[in-house]
Amino acid sequence: xxxxxxDLTHTYQIKSPLExxxxxxINLTLEDGKYxxxxxxxxxxxxxxxxxxxxxxxxxxxxxxxxDYISNNKKRKNKKELLKLREKVxxxxxxPEYQLFEETVLKDVMFGPKNFKVDIETAKNRAIEALRQVGxxxxxxxxxxxxxxxxxxxxxxxxxxxxxxxxxLVLDExxxxxxxxxxxxxxNLLKRLHESGKTIILVTHDMDIVLxxxxxxxxxxxxxxxxxxxxxxxxxxxxxxxxLEVPVSYKFITSLNEHGYHLDVKDSKDxxxxxxxxxxxxxxxxx
Amino acid sequence: MASLTLGRYVPxxxxxxxxxxxxxxxxxxxxxVAIFMPLYNFxxxxxxxxxxxxxxxxxxxxxxxSLLSLLKSLRAMWFLILFLMLINVLVPIYGxxxxxxxxxxxxxxxxSILQSLKIIFxxxxxxxxxxxxxxxxxxxxxxxxxxWYMSPLKIIRFPAHEIAMVISxxxxxxxxxxxxxxxxxxxxxxxxxxxKHGSIKMKFKAVIALIIPLFVSSxxxxxxxxxxxxxxxxxxxxxxxxYHLLRFHFLDLVSFLLCAGVMSFIIYLSxxxxxxxxxxxxxxxx
Ligand SMILES: Nc1ncnc2c1ncn2[C@@H]1O[C@H](COP(=O)(O)OP(=O)(O)O)[C@@H](O)[C@H]1O
Ligand SMILES: [Mg+2]
Numbered sequence: 001x002x003x004x005x006x007d008l009t010h011t012y013q014i015k016s017p018l019e020x021x022x023x024x025x026i027n028l029t030l031e032d033g034k035y036x037x038x039x040x041x042x043x044x045x046x047x048x049x050x051x052x053x054x055x056x057x058x059x060x061x062x063x064x065x066x067x068d069y070i071s072n073n074k075k076r077k078n079k080k081e082l083l084k085l086r087e088k089v090x091x092x093x094x095x096p097e098y099q100l101f102e103e104t105v106l107k108d109v110m111f112g113p114k115n116f117k118v119d120i121e122t123a124k125n126r127a128i129e130a131l132r133q134v135g136x137x138x139x140x141x142x143x144x145x146x147x148x149x150x151x152x153x154x155x156x157x158x159x160x161x162x163x164x165x166x167x168x169l170v171l172d173e174x175x176x177x178x179x180x181x182x183x184x185x186x187x188n189l190l191k192r193l194h195e196s197g198k199t200i201i202l203v204t205h206d207m208d209i210v211l212x213x214x215x216x217x218x219x220x221x222x223x224x225x226x227x228x229x230x231x232x233x234x235x236x237x238x239x240x241x242x243x244l245e246v247p248v249s250y251k252f253i254t255s256l257n258e259h260g261y262h263l264d265v266k267d268s269k270d271x272x273x274x275x276x277x278x279x280x281x282x283x284x285x286x287x
Numbered sequence: 288m289a290s291l292t293l294g295r296y297v298p299x300x301x302x303x304x305x306x307x308x309x310x311x312x313x314x315x316x317x318x319x320v321a322i323f324m325p326l327y328n329f330x331x332x333x334x335x336x337x338x339x340x341x342x343x344x345x346x347x348x349x350x351x352x353s354l355l356s357l358l359k360s361l362r363a364m365w366f367l368i369l370f371l372m373l374i375n376v377l378v379p380i381y382g383x384x385x386x387x388x389x390x391x392x393x394x395x396x397x398x399s400i401l402q403s404l405k406i407i408f409x410x411x412x413x414x415x416x417x418x419x420x421x422x423x424x425x426x427x428x429x430x431x432x433x434x435w436y437m438s439p440l441k442i443i444r445f446p447a448h449e450i451a452m453v454i455s456x457x458x459x460x461x462x463x464x465x466x467x468x469x470x471x472x473x474x475x476x477x478x479x480x481x482x483k484h485g486s487i488k489m490k491f492k493a494v495i496a497l498i499i500p501l502f503v504s505s506x507x508x509x510x511x512x513x514x515x516x517x518x519x520x521x522x523x524x525x526x527x528x529x530y531h532l533l534r535f536h537f538l539d540l541v542s543f544l545l546c547a548g549v550m551s552f553i554i555y556l557s558x559x560x561x562x563x564x565x566x567x568x569x570x571x572x573x
Pocket of ligand 1: 012013020021022040041042043044045046047048049
């Protein structure tokens with residue numbers, strides 16, 4: 001189950017004065033089972049790209065292959081196939097808390113599976129499991145989603161997609177606007193999901209997440225693909241030119257290395273580990 | 288959604304765009320009056336309206352108002368057109384001399400058909416001139432213009448400024464709400480909602496899934512906006528200056544005089560009951 005973009009181009013409001021080319025000739029293959037980040041400055045086309053993955057948008061030209069589903073601008077959309085695609089690729093929108101509408105949290109999470117013709121009993125079981133996965137216990141099930149805090153709402157919304165049991169989970173800036181602890185919880189959840197075998201595609205412009213969480217990175221700028229590489233190699237690019245902030249820990253290690261250290265960037269994930277490897281390096285000099 | 292974009296402001300910098308909104312509102316009213324003036328007979332009406340229509344088309348081309356979206360308005364009116372045709376054919380009131388065709392004992396008169404065509408043409412031109420105004424004038428300028436016309440009423444404590452403010456806020460949020468609706472629709476589509484197909488029951492559920500989040504976020508937005516305005520000490524009664532001053536230019540005078548001239552001429556034709564074709568020596572037209 002991989003996603004392939006072939007010369008994918010998307011133009012918004014084509015043939016109008018407000019025409020805007022949001023994606024330009026993207027060629028890209030996202031492999032199965034990976035944890036992938038899509039990064040870029042605001043307006044670089046990240047959301048536009050991921051909305052092609054579950055058939056919300058269709059290419060203006062070029063193609064997107066999602067498994068055996070081919071999305072282009074010609075084919076008449078078969079609504080059954082499209083529904084199947086949306087079940088396979090779960091997309092969590094940016095600020096997904098705005099999509100809640102049911103009376104109770106449980107009902108809202110069941111909404112997705114029910115739309116995909118899952119029977120009520122199974123939908124309920126899936127919803128309960130998804131809510132537990134995002135760390136919301138029984139006491140939340142019968143509450144109204146509108147009385148929850150922002151972070152809790154977001155977790156309900158994510159559970160709403162998880163309950164659809166998608167093979168690929170796409171999240172558009174899931175940590176935006178959350179407090180650091182709430183963000184950490186969501187990232188931990190994603191890590192667990194990835195370890196259990198799900199493909200995770202995460203849209204973000206937080207380079208700390210890129211450094212510490214993901215495997216592969218797709219770097220976009222002004223609708224063009226700059227690079228698709230390993231999450232460490234991506235830092236070879238001049239990120240500041242792309243209006244992205246290089247993490248402090250990464251700067252710290254590279255500047256130590258410029259001064260003669262031999263530290264591994266992979267150690268920057270954890271301050272404790274980093275301190276230890278610095279200590280080891282100094283010890284090795286003393287010897 | 289297409290019908291909502293009808294007559295939306297389209298940014299260009301043609302001379303029509305740059306005209307004073309107050310003057311454009313006045314010209315719209317003048318032209319509306321001209322369009323609805325009853326003339327001597329069908330041929331006079333169609334002749335005069337036709338000329339006005341062509342002039343407006345040329346103006347549309349100059350100001351980049353899309354002809355396509357004007358034609359789309361016809362599609363939105365199809366029911367009205369059908370209805371008018373039917374009423375006029377079934378209940379002929381306006382002169383019944385020329386039979387177009389008969390179905391058994393029932394006669395369909397040319398007058399009935401022409402009468403409904405006349406009404407449709409007028410409605411169509413009404414949409415045309417309104418679109419000319421809304422497509423070339425920023426909504427905010429439009430409300431400034433309206434406020435200016437309402438301001439004499441301030442003397443009798445008519446809340447002209449408040450009304451203008453409410454209108455301009457509402458206009459300001461139309462695109463925002465459209466974007467928001469679009470986003471929610473996409474989010475719900477990701478959860479398997481099909482907004483286009485499905486049974487009545489499913490459509491109902493789909494609409495609920497759109498409307499409720501839209502309401503929640505609109506209430507939130509309006510509260511935030513009200514708070515932000517209050518935090519800045521907004522007082523509708525305060526005397527305020529304006530960043531963009533409305534100015535009446537020479538071009539405004541010219542276009543006002545043109546519109547007034549067109550209206551006066553058509554009123555003259557109407558009041559004097561002039562048969563245009565008779566002026567050219569062609570008599571006996573319908
Ligand atoms: N519905 C739309 N209509 C017109 N232009 C759009 C629309 N959505 C996005 N854009 C434009 O497309 C570009 C890419 O947007 P987007 O994919 O949302 O970027 P990102 O998610 O990286 O911030 C931006 O320049 C944006 O203004
Ligand atoms: Mg985005």
